Amino acid sequence: MKLSPNKQNILFRLPIAGMLLFVVFYSLAALHYPGGSWNVPAQTGFHLKDNYLCDLLDAQTISGLENTASVYAKIALGFLCLSLMVLWWYLPKLFFRKAKALVFMRWTGMLAMGTTLLLGPQNHDVVVRIAGVFGTISLMIALVSLYLDHFKGLFVLGVLCLVLFLANYYIYESEVLLKQLPVIQKITFTACILWFVFLDLALIKKFRGFKH
Template sequence: MNRKHWLIYGIIISLALLIIATIVYPGGSYASANTTGFDWGNNYLCNLFSPKAINGADNTSRIWAISGWCLLCACYVAFFIDFSKRIPAKGAAANIIRYTGIGAMVFAFLAVTPYHDIMVTIADTLGLLCAFYIMVFTFKARLHLLGILSVITLLLSYLMTYIYYSQQFIQILPVVQKVGIVTEVIWVLSLHYGARAEDFQVKEAA
């Protein structure tokens, strides 16, 4: 395996496992408990992690979903560690990106447990802080396209957080969640392949 492309390979495998989980999910959503299969417009990703599907059947998707989610979170942890090394060593920004990114992914994975709500809250808080710092550095480095993509990713995260806690427009949250996940994948891969350590060092020195 080409070490240069470890991240994209890991993400592809993790997403493939999650897609398999949606295919074998027995059925049921909060909109209708009696549906069959995974409803992309009404099911949440977390429905794949429960021992029982919403329709009451044993959840055959669980092992696939947890495996895929674990791998995706592990890929993101590795990305945040790698990306933090590209930030100039002076100051605490590199450590904030590294440790808030790692923390966000650890708690995001723990959302598969019965403590889903509190884990999501902690993961969101750490993840938003990490993404904000990355956004600031991309703009300071004049990586404008990556900066704009960071803004879009942040806005989608804020939107998901607002809907989740306010319960307003809750009917669109399953779709927003999936759009947010796809956007985050594009953001992470774009930063991994589109931002070099030299970009940040040169702009900081200028």
């Protein structure tokens, strides 16, 4: 279905708006977090060095307190996943080469985000692994497509995101450098958010002024 330039302009900007709202609501969640982490269970407040991002989603903190931050964290996660589903849907339009792999990239990317929406304390590991498989597939197809279409900067940043993502998974499963994982997780998350923002900006730039 073809979109008018105005509708296209709005839809292509939704992912950036959603990611900004994610940052706002996750910041609110961090400010309202009572405290407690796996590294320091008795600490107060949210600490970048010790807390995982998913700590904010739990109904109770690690120290057993009611987590008043969880509602903000769930809203933030919703904004992030839904906005990135929109980005994965439209991302094939960025590339000049048309291939069936791009359709596969679209759906695996959307499935990764849809699965992440289900993230909770009871199913954390299962959801992370399933979303990780879908996300890795979509990411690798995107990287190949970026390389073939000569998006050099986006390709390099995407490779960095993939390396960081795989490092997170290895540390989580092997427990090597596990105490440092909260910091590594946030570095990875920041890099991935920036990559998605730049992908969306590239998509907007390609279709700026485009007439259907």
